[in-house]
Structures are given as structure tokens and as C-alpha cells.
Amino acid sequence: METNNLQTENSQAYQLEFKGQGAEYFGILIVNAILIGITFGIYYPWARAKQLQYVYSHTTLNNESFHFSGTGAEMFKGFIKLIGMYILFLIVIVLFTRFVGSPILTGIIVYILLFAIIPILIHGSLRYRMSRTSYRGIRFGYRGDRNELAMQFFKDLLLSIVTLGVYSSWLQMNLRAYTHRHFRYGNVSFSNEARGADYFWMVLKGSLLTLVTLGIYSFWLQKDIFNYYINNMKLAQGDQNVEFESTATGGAFFKLMLTNVLLIIFTIGIAKAWVDMRTLKFVFSNIRMKGDIDLTAISQTEEEYKDALGEDAVDFFNIDII
Amino acid sequence: MEQPQFNGLYFDGQSSQAQPVTLKLHEQQQILYFQLPSGQTQQWDFADTAVFDGPGQLEIRSKSDSAVFIRLELSKAQKQVIHRQLSRNNWHFRFAQLGLLKIITIALLFFSGLIASYFWLLPPLAEKAVDWLPNSIDQQIGDTFFASIVDQQTIDQQRSVALNNFAAELKLRNQIPLHFNVVHSSEVNAFALPNGEIVVYTGLLRHIKTPAQLVALLGHEVSHVNERHSMKLLSRNLAGYMVISLLIGDVSGITAVLTDNAQQLQQLSYSRSNEQQADELGFQILLDNKQDPKGMSELFGILKKQEFAQIPELLSSHPLTNSRIANIQKKQARFANRQPEPNQKLEQWFEVLVK
Numbered sequence: 001m002e003t004n005n006l007q008t009e010n011s012q013a014y015q016l017e018f019k020g021q022g023a024e025y026f027g028i029l030i031v032n033a034i035l036i037g038i039t040f041g042i043y044y045p046w047a048r049a050k051q052l053q054y055v056y057s058h059t060t061l062n063n064e065s066f067h068f069s070g071t072g073a074e075m076f077k078g079f080i081k082l083i084g085m086y087i088l089f090l091i092v093i094v095l096f097t098r099f100v101g102s103p104i105l106t107g108i109i110v111y112i113l114l115f116a117i118i119p120i121l122i123h124g125s126l127r128y129r130m131s132r133t134s135y136r137g138i139r140f141g142y143r144g145d146r147n148e149l150a151m152q153f154f155k156d157l158l159l160s161i162v163t164l165g166v167y168s169s170w171l172q173m174n175l176r177a178y179t180h181r182h183f184r185y186g187n188v189s190f191s192n193e194a195r196g197a198d199y200f201w202m203v204l205k206g207s208l209l210t211l212v213t214l215g216i217y218s219f220w221l222q223k224d225i226f227n228y229y230i231n232n233m234k235l236a237q238g239d240q241n242v243e244f245e246s247t248a249t250g251g252a253f254f255k256l257m258l259t260n261v262l263l264i265i266f267t268i269g270i271a272k273a274w275v276d277m278r279t280l281k282f283v284f285s286n287i288r289m290k291g292d293i294d295l296t297a298i299s300q301t302e303e304e305y306k307d308a309l310g311e312d313a314v315d316f317f318n319i320d321i322i
Numbered sequence: 323m324e325q326p327q328f329n330g331l332y333f334d335g336q337s338s339q340a341q342p343v344t345l346k347l348h349e350q351q352q353i354l355y356f357q358l359p360s361g362q363t364q365q366w367d368f369a370d371t372a373v374f375d376g377p378g379q380l381e382i383r384s385k386s387d388s389a390v391f392i393r394l395e396l397s398k399a400q401k402q403v404i405h406r407q408l409s410r411n412n413w414h415f416r417f418a419q420l421g422l423l424k425i426i427t428i429a430l431l432f433f434s435g436l437i438a439s440y441f442w443l444l445p446p447l448a449e450k451a452v453d454w455l456p457n458s459i460d461q462q463i464g465d466t467f468f469a470s471i472v473d474q475q476t477i478d479q480q481r482s483v484a485l486n487n488f489a490a491e492l493k494l495r496n497q498i499p500l501h502f503n504v505v506h507s508s509e510v511n512a513f514a515l516p517n518g519e520i521v522v523y524t525g526l527l528r529h530i531k532t533p534a535q536l537v538a539l540l541g542h543e544v545s546h547v548n549e550r551h552s553m554k555l556l557s558r559n560l561a562g563y564m565v566i567s568l569l570i571g572d573v574s575g576i577t578a579v580l581t582d583n584a585q586q587l588q589q590l591s592y593s594r595s596n597e598q599q600a601d602e603l604g605f606q607i608l609l610d611n612k613q614d615p616k617g618m619s620e621l622f623g624i625l626k627k628q629e630f631a632q633i634p635e636l637l638s639s640h641p642l643t644n645s646r647i648a649n650i651q652k653k654q655a656r657f658a659n660r661q662p663e664p665n666q667k668l669e670q671w672f673e674v675l676v677k
Contacts, residue, residue, distance in 0.1 A: 019377035031418050034429045037436070057376040065376040069388035136340070137333030137389045186338065298338040300389065 013062070014242070014289035018281045020058035022274030028054050029273050045079055046072025059284060061135065062295065070132035074306050078128070089113060115157060119150040124307065126179055131305035135185065136295065141302030144182035152178060169203060170196025180233065186298040188237045194228070202228060219257060220250035230287055237298070242291030248282075256282050325349075326403055328394050332358065335389035345382075345392055347407055354382070354408075356392065373408045380404055440565060445593070448561035449554040457498060460553055464517020472521060478504040481675055485522065488671035492537060493610045494544045495603070502540070504675070510628045514543040516552045529624045533672040534608065534617030534662065541604030542618075548603065551596045558593070601646055605653055612663040615654050622647050 032047035049072045056068035092113070097106050123146040130142040156171035173194040180192035206221030230246035260279065263271040326347050331340040343356040355365035366384060374381040380401050383391040396404070409415040417425070481504035489502050500518045507523040514520045520543050530536050546552065592600070605618050625642055 027418065030429075031425065034425065034432065035417065038432055053374060057374050057381070060377065064393075065379065065381070067374065067381065067383075067388070067391075069383070134389050136338035137335045137391060138338045139389055296338050296340065300336050304387075 010240075010292040011290070012292055012294060014291070014295075015062055016284045016287050016289065017060050017063075018058060018277075018284040019060060020055060020277045020280060022271075022277045025054060025277055026270075026273035042076075043072075045075035048072070048075060055280065056133065059280070061289075064136055067134045068132055069134060070128065074128075074132075078124075078307065085117070115154075116150075119153045120146065122175075122179070123149055127305045128307060130183060131302060136298070138186035138298045138300055139302040139304070141184040141305075142179070142182055143184060144179055149175075149178060166200070167196070169200035172196075173199045176229070177232075184302055185235070187301050188235050188293060188298060191234045191236065192232050193234075194232045199225075199228065216254075219254040222257075223248050223250040223253045226253075226283075226286075235291065235293060237293045240291065240293045242289050242293050245288040245290065246286055247288055248286040252282070252286070328396065328400070328404075330356075330392045330394035332356065332392050333390065335387055335391075340393075343392060345394065347404070349407060368408050371408055373405060375401065382408065440562065444561050444565065445558045448557040451561075452550050452553045452557050455553065455557075460498075460516035460550060462517075463553075463556070464515040464519055468515055468517065468519045471515075472503060472505060472519075476506045478506055478524060481524070481527070484671045484674040488533075488536070488668060488675065489540060491665060491667050491671070492540065492607070494540070494548075494607060495610070496544055496548055498547070500544060500547065510625070512539055512543055514546045514552070516547065516550060518547055520544065520547070527675060529628065530621075530676065532614070532617065532620070533665070533668045534614040535621045535624070536617075536672060536675070537611055537613045537668075538604055538608050538617035538621045541607030542600045542621075543604075544607065545600040545603035546592065546596070549596070549599060551592050551600065554596065555592055598646060598649060601650055602653070605650060609657060609660070612665075614662040615657040615660055618650050619647070619654055622650065 028050055032043070032050060035043040036047055049068070049070055052068045052070065056066045059066045093106060093110060096109055097103070100106065123142075123144060126142040126144065130140040133140040152174055153171070156167065156174055160167040160171050173196040177192045177194045180190050180194075183190035202224050203221070206217060206224055209217040210221055226248050227246040230244050233244040235242040256279065260275045263275055328345045330343055330345055332343040333340055341359050343358060345354055345356045347354050352368040353365050354368065354371070355363060357363045366382075370385045372383050372385055372388070374383060378395060380394045380396050381391050382394070382404070394400075394404070405415065420428075482502065485502040485504050489500065494500060496518070498518045500520060503519065503521045504527065505521055505523050508525045509523050510526045510529065512520070512522040512526055520540070522539070522543075526539075530539065601618065605615070608615060608617050622642060626647075
């Protein structure tokens with residue numbers, strides 16, 4: 001049907017690969033660690049830029065690298081802004097406790113402020129990260145609307161609280177779908193059909209099976225989640241499309257994670273660089289792309305966006321969106 | 323000289339279409355130039371470019387618009403040629419160029435320097451920092467924790483009054499008002515808080531036989547207050563923790579250190595030099611008040627004996643090392659002919675205390 005249509009004479013060949021090497025990556029991490037040490041942490045944003053640049057430039061599509069053009073200076077400014085916001089946050093809390101004096105009310109305010117800032121940070125970091133990512137000289141972009149994202153987030157958050165967390169599956173999938181639908185690669189647009197209900201039943205079933213099988217099924221649940229994420233992504237340029245498909249299996253996940261854990265344990269963590277590389281290799285080698293968008297005929301549409309507010313925060317809070 | 327020349331693909335940042343170009347590096351003028359298939363030539367200053375390494379390829383990007391770049395497929399040796407010319411000002415690259423041996427040496431030097439300053443430079447600096455803190459902070463910290471430490475146990479009101487009266491007869495060299503408390507407990511312990519609250523457990527009082535021994539004990543504890551030893555300790559611990567948390571990026575733990583330390587103010591482990599200083603100043607107080615100079619070593623004797631029976635709290639926090647004992651015995655020898663002057667009032671209050 002649709003997939004058959006995509007394999008017409010116009011269909012293009014796509015091959016995603018990750019070509020990073022543990023030894024090279026280890027070299028970057030070690031130099032970063034030393035420079036961070038010598039500068040008492042100030043080098044951190046530059047180190048992060050180096051790390052991201054390595055990962056991006058070793059991710060290839062049809063043998064062409066992606067590129068991360070964010071700089072340490074930009075992320076350093078973003079970090080300073082974040083500190084500023086944090087200080088402002090503390091001042092608000094101190095003033096509030098002084099004039100209102102109720103610890104419960106203050107606690108509520110703290111939580112509201114903390115949650116209020118999440119969509120702002122997600123929005124900021126996506127705009128920055130996407131705009132600083134390019135492929136064949138064409139920038140990615142994020143065109144989401146901050147207020148719209150915030151409204152959706154708060155509505156879902158409220159429902160999640162009311163339903164004691166059940167609705168959080170919907171929250172996550174709505175967030176994923178909203179942000180992905182607003183990604184762009186030049187004049188190529190993204191879409192994502194992730195639905196909370198699908199995700200909820202998948203995770204519920206998987207968790208029960210994990211319980212019954214004493215944890216063994218968790219790898220298959222991982223596989224299901226990964227596949228769900230990948231299979232729901234689509235690209236479109238006019239009437240041309242690209243679909244994504246995951247080829248990951250539960251067994252392969254099991255093997256990857258088991259070996260990763262063993263590597264980390266037996267090298268007291270030194271193998272982290274190699275573990276990261278093989279994990280990325282696994283991810284990219286398991287994504288198939290099918291369709292008819294011509295990657296050499298994309299035009300630049302997205303502007304540069306250099307405000308890195310949120311980039312560090314998302315890293316600090318470990319919010320994983322992409 | 324022959325200019326190095328490379329074939330590559332140019333991306334103009336407008337479309338994803340690649341255009342074949344031949345790139346020439348002009349080292350003297352610090353520029354690179356290339357001709358587009360359309361015939362148009364472009365030249366970039368070395369300083370306006372950034373070089374990015376990829377798998378089997380190198381990208382030279384314009385700094386003003388990173389979407390504009392030239393991609394070259396190069397061998398490792400060819401990459402070096404470009405890097406040496408274009409990455410000159412990139413200090414990450416220059417650092418990495420030093421070679422593994424030098425990097426490891428620098429890292430080792432750096433970390434050993436760090437460890438050395440952590441142990442030898444940081445503590446004296448942190449202690450020095452206490453001189454800059456107003457005394458009101460000592461007061462606050464002491465007040466906060468006096469309540470939580472002492473209220474749970476029972477204060478012996480009668481003996482506390484006696485102990486305060488006993489202390490009132492003494493010259494204690496104190497800059498802040500002192501307050502003494504006797505607390506019911508079998509622990510062989512005494513401690514001083516930075517706000518001048520001094521606590522002596524009945525478990526220790528029971529073993530003290532002469533006023534001089536008690537003066538030695540008070541002299542020792544009061545000297546901890548006078549010299550702000552607990553503030554110095556707190557400052558040392560905090561500074562140490564701050565450095566570590568800076569390195570591993572965890573800040574929330576600092577508050578944990580504050581509360582941890584505060585809860586254990588009564589069993590603080592002062593540094594060896596602080597302990598020795600308190601011994602010596604305590605001994606001076608003994609002399610100032612014309613008490614028997616043997617009081618201090620007798621006090622040590624009591625504590626030493628207790629060490630065999632049970633490990634007294636006082637010892638676990640103020641370890642009574644042989645060097646401390648030797649140090650005091652040496653001092654005592656110099657004042658061996660000093661005759662103690664009896665003090666009627668001291669004797670009276672002491673009687674109440676040990677009753």
C-alpha cells in the first residue's frame with residue numbers, strides 16, 4: 001500500500017551509520033576531563049561542544065556527516081543565563097517565605113515555578129540544538145510555539161497528577177509528537193504519530209511481562225519502546241516522503257546491554273567511551289529509512305538560533321527529548 | 323613553493339546540492355581559495371575557518387556561517403597538513419597535538435598538584451578564612467546546635483551552677499562570655515561549642531579528683547573556643563567539600579556537610595595541631611590561675627586509664643597521642659618547682675561539683 005508506493009522508481013537509497021570509534025572518543029573525553037580540571041569547570045561548555053561535534057560528525061547518512069555547529073561560547077552564555085534564572089528563582093522563594101511565611105504555600109510555589117520552567121527549557125534547547133544541527137549544509141530547525149507547548153504540557157501534567165501518573169504516558173507521547181511535528185530539515189518537515197494510549201498499553205503489558213519473567217522481558221520492552229519511537233517518525237517534502245523503520249530485536253538489546261554493563265564493571269568505568277560508541281552504532285544501524293525524498297535537493301529554510309538557554313539545563317536535569 | 327591542493331565538495335548553505343571544487347592553501351597570506359563550477363572564485367582567511375574531523379573526511383567551515391563548508395576526503399597524513407595550518411589557534415587541538423606521553427604527564431602533574439593543595443594548601447587557607455568571619459556566626463551556629471545536642475539530655479542544674487561559679491573564679495583568657503553545663507551521662511566526655519557553651523558530662527566529672535585537673539579540662543575546652551577551633555574545622559571541611567563538589571559537579575551536598583558537622587559538633591575531630599594548641603593554652607591557663615601544673619598530665623592520665631576500660635568519647639574525638647602527652651610533660655617539667663596557691667572558693671565549688 002503506502003509503503004509499496006514509496007518503493008517506486010523514484011525511491012532513494014538511504015543508509016544511516018554511526019562511525020565513531022571508542023579510542024578516538026576516549027581521547028576527546030580525556031582531553032576534555034583534563035581541561036575541565038585545569039580550568040575548574042569553566043571549560044565544561046566547550047568540552048560539551050567538542051563531544052557533541054564528535055558524535056554528530058561521525059553520524060553519517062549516505063556517507064555524509066551530520067554537523068553540530070554549536071560552540072562552547074554560546075553554551076557558556078546559556079549557562080550563565082541559567083544561573084541568573086536560578087538566582088532569580090531563589091530570590092522569589094526568599095521573598096515569598098519572608099512575606100507569606102507559610103512553608104506549604106512556598107513549597108507549592110516552588111513546584112509550580114519548577115514545572116513552569118520545564119517547557120521553556122525544552123523549547124529553548126530544541127530551538128538551539130536543531131538550529132545548530134546541519135546536514136549537507138542545510139540546517140535543522142524547531143518551529144514549535146512555546147506557549148502552545150506550555151499549555152499542552154500543563155494540561156497533561158495536571159491530568160497526570162489527577163490520574164496519579166497514569167496519564168504520564170500521554171504526557172510523554174504528546175510532548176514527543178508535538179516537538180517532532182515541529183522539526184524541520186530545510187524544507188523537509190517531520191511528523192510523528194505517537195499516541196499515549198498505544199504507549200500506555202505497551203508499557204503496561206511489558207512491565208507485567210517483565211515482572212512475570214523476573215526482569216528478562218525488560219529488554220524486549222526496551223525494544224518495543226525503541227521501535228515505537230522510530231516507526232512513528234516520518235519526513236515529508238511536498239508529496240515525497242521518508243518513513244523510518246526499526247530493525248532492533250529484543251535479543252540484540254539484551255546482548256548490547258549485558259555487554260555494556262560487563263564492560264563498565266570490569267574496566268571500572270573506563271570503557272564508558274567505548275560503550276557510548278557501540279550503543280550509538282547499535283541505534284543507527286537499526287534504523288531503516290525508505291522513501292523518495294532527494295537529499296541533494298533540499299533548500300535552506302531555517303534560521304540560525306544561537307541562544308543556548310536550556311541546552312545545559314536539559315543536560316543537567318537529564319531531560320531526554322530527542 | 324608548491325601550494326598544497328585538495329579536491330573537495332563545496333556546499334553553499336543555500337541548497338544541499340554539492341559543487342566540486344579544488345582547494346588551494348596559501349600559507350604566507352593565511353588564506354585558502356577555490357573556484358566554483360560557475361567560474362566564481364572564493365577566498366577565506368584561515369582565521370575565519372573552523373576545521374571539523376569526520377570519518378575519513380575533513381570539513382572546513384566558514385566561521386560566519388557554519389552551513390557553508392567544503393568537504394574533503396583525506397587520509398590521516400593529509401588531514402594533518404590542513405590541521406597544522408588551520409587549527410593553529412584552536413587550543414584543544416594544540417593540546418591534543420602534544421602527544422599522549424605529555425598529556426598524561428600534564429594530567430598526572432595536575433592531579434598530584436590538586437591532591438597536594440587539597441591536603442596542604444586548602445586547610446590553612448580555610449582556617450585563615452575564619453579570621454574574616456564575624457563572631458556572630460560562631461554564636462549562631464553554636465546556639466542552633468546547643469539546643470539540639472543538649473536539651474535531649476538532662477542538665478544537672480545544681481552542678482551547672484557550681485561549675486559556672488567555679489569558672490568565674492578563673493582567668494580563662496576568653497573574648498566571648500562563656501557558659502558551663504554539667505550534663506547527666508555516663509560518657510567520659512566534654513566539649514565546647516563555638517558560642518561559648520561548654521558541656522561536661524558527669525561521666526567524666528566522676529573521675530576528676532582535684533580542682534587543678536578540672537581547671538586543666540576547662541582550660542583545654544575554653545582554648546578551643548578562644549581559638550575558634552570548631553569554626554576552623556567547619557571551614558576546613560566545607561572548603562574540602564566545595565572543591566570536591568566543584569570537581570564532580572554536585573552542589574547540593576554542601577548543605578549536607580553543614581548539617582552533618584553541626585550534629586556532631588560535640589565529637590568534632592579537631593586537627594592534631596589544634597588539639598596541641600588547646601593543650602598548651604590550657605596549660606597556660608593552669609599556670610595563670612596558679613594551679614598545680616601537674617593538673618594537665620593528671621587529666622591525661624585519667625583519660626588514658628579510661629581508654630582501657632572503654633573508649634571514652636573524648637578520646638575518639640580528641641585522640642590522646644603520645645606526642646601530646648610528651649609535649650605536656652616537657653612543659654610541666656619546666657614549671658615543676660612552681661608552688662600552687664590554694665584558692666578557698668575554688669575548693670568550695672569543687673566540693674559541690676564532685677559530691
